[in-house]
Amino acid sequence: MSELLWTVVIAVGLLVIIVLGLMSRYRVPGAEEAFIVTGTGKGHQGKVYRGTGTFVLPVVQKATRVRLSSIKADLDTSTPANDGIELAVRGVAVVKVGDSPEAILKAGPRFGDDLARVNALVTEQLSGELRSIVGTMTAKSILVDRQALVDQVAQSVQETLLNQGLVLDSFSINDIQDTDGQYFSDLAARERSDQAAIAARSRAEAHRVAEESRIANEQAVIEQQRELDIEREAAREATDRARAEADAVRPLVEAERRRIQVEKDNEVAEQQARLRETQLDAEVRRPAEAELFAAQQRAAAKKAEITAEAEAKATSIRITGEAEAEALEKRAEALGRLDRVGQLELVLDKLPAIVAAAAEPLADANVTLVGDSLHPLVKSAGTGLAGTLEIIKSTTGIDVAGMLNAAAGPDGSEGLDGQAPQLDAQDVDNRG
Numbered sequence: 001m002s003e004l005l006w007t008v009v010i011a012v013g014l015l016v017i018i019v020l021g022l023m024s025r026y027r028v029p030g031a032e033e034a035f036i037v038t039g040t041g042k043g044h045q046g047k048v049y050r051g052t053g054t055f056v057l058p059v060v061q062k063a064t065r066v067r068l069s070s071i072k073a074d075l076d077t078s079t080p081a082n083d084g085i086e087l088a089v090r091g092v093a094v095v096k097v098g099d100s101p102e103a104i105l106k107a108g109p110r111f112g113d114d115l116a117r118v119n120a121l122v123t124e125q126l127s128g129e130l131r132s133i134v135g136t137m138t139a140k141s142i143l144v145d146r147q148a149l150v151d152q153v154a155q156s157v158q159e160t161l162l163n164q165g166l167v168l169d170s171f172s173i174n175d176i177q178d179t180d181g182q183y184f185s186d187l188a189a190r191e192r193s194d195q196a197a198i199a200a201r202s203r204a205e206a207h208r209v210a211e212e213s214r215i216a217n218e219q220a221v222i223e224q225q226r227e228l229d230i231e232r233e234a235a236r237e238a239t240d241r242a243r244a245e246a247d248a249v250r251p252l253v254e255a256e257r258r259r260i261q262v263e264k265d266n267e268v269a270e271q272q273a274r275l276r277e278t279q280l281d282a283e284v285r286r287p288a289e290a291e292l293f294a295a296q297q298r299a300a301a302k303k304a305e306i307t308a309e310a311e312a313k314a315t316s317i318r319i320t321g322e323a324e325a326e327a328l329e330k331r332a333e334a335l336g337r338l339d340r341v342g343q344l345e346l347v348l349d350k351l352p353a354i355v356a357a358a359a360e361p362l363a364d365a366n367v368t369l370v371g372d373s374l375h376p377l378v379k380s381a382g383t384g385l386a387g388t389l390e391i392i393k394s395t396t397g398i399d400v401a402g403m404l405n406a407a408a409g410p411d412g413s414e415g416l417d418g419q420a421p422q423l424d425a426q427d428v429d430n431r432g
Helices: 002-023 101-113 115-134 138-142 146-163 185-337 340-361 375-396 400-408 425-431
Strands: 033-039 047-049 061-067 071-080 086-097 168-176
Touching: 033 101, 061 101, 061 115, 071 115, 086 101, 086 115, 101 115, 101 168, 115 146, 115 168, 138 146, 138 168, 138 185, 138 400
Parallel strands: none
Antiparallel strands: 033 047, 033 061, 071 086, 086 168
16 A cells, blocks of 8 residues: 555656646747747747747757847947048937847847847947948038938948848937037038128118118109099099089980989879779779679560560460350350340349449549539440440350340330340440
8 A cells, every 4th residue: 555655656746847847848938038949840940939938848959038129229439521520429229139030030049138249239330330421421411411311321231230130220310529629610600600691691682672672662652643643633624524514414314304204204194094994994894894794684584584474474364265265165155055035134144243344443433523414424334334235245246235125125015036126335325
């Protein structure tokens, strides 16, 4: 049992040692670092690891740390310019190892993680390029256009740094001085003198231009004043002529105005007349025409009504007459079948009513008789009775007077069939 326990403890210990060993061989680069792993399985130049870890096998593999942080290199060098002036130039450059695997593989074997070596190399190369470029320029051109010097140095050294896996982030010239301190002072004084002369010439030119402008302005003012006076005089003369012409044509204008006013008044009167005509047409003529049309329509309707009524009455009268004629024909036929005694009896039966009807117009007569003669009334009644007997004779063929004469006779002895004198309407009138 104890042997088994020791075996397990030893196995666990070995396992822990192996795990710790493996963990110690696992390399992870920092944020501004990279590893170049060379050896078995990593190729001829090795393999770059950045941002990810890897196992580095002991003995057969090796990991080289490369710092990727920026490096500041201060430059301070003295060199003569193209015109022989000794210049002291101070500048600052910022470089770093490139981020690409190719740049890391170039910089890793040269510098590793030793930034001092990078600083020394960059300082030396930039100083050499700076001295070389300064030697091609004059002191004045460097002083006037410092940026041209910076651009030329940066462009010249950039390719050299790339071949070593480095990148120039920035480069600037902080100060440029001549070594004896006199040239730039003289140059500045001469520049100030030149600027003062230029300023004086500019002021003189400006004064001259101002004077010329003032003189030209005064001349322009004088010329404008003269032209203004001429224009005023011309305007005054034109005003006088216009006033005279206006005075001359004012009566004509007034006459024309009155003529136009008269025409306008005539137009207004014509318009008012047309308006009154329109109003008369709308208020009188058209209502009268409408009333006339309505009256004509009413008359036509009344005429049609009267015509219809007359036709109706005529029809009624015709029908009544036909009926009465038919009745009379039947009565005449019936009377024709009676003998004379029967006919006389029938007539005498109706005779009181006939006489009453004939005397009816005299019933309401207001007659004042003078004397005791009644002859006019009697004569009128007899005349009416005789006329009635004539109407009966003409319509029925019955001679009532004849029948009465025949019935009475001269002496009262003759019968109806005897020959007695005839009684006509004149006799009846006379007898009455």
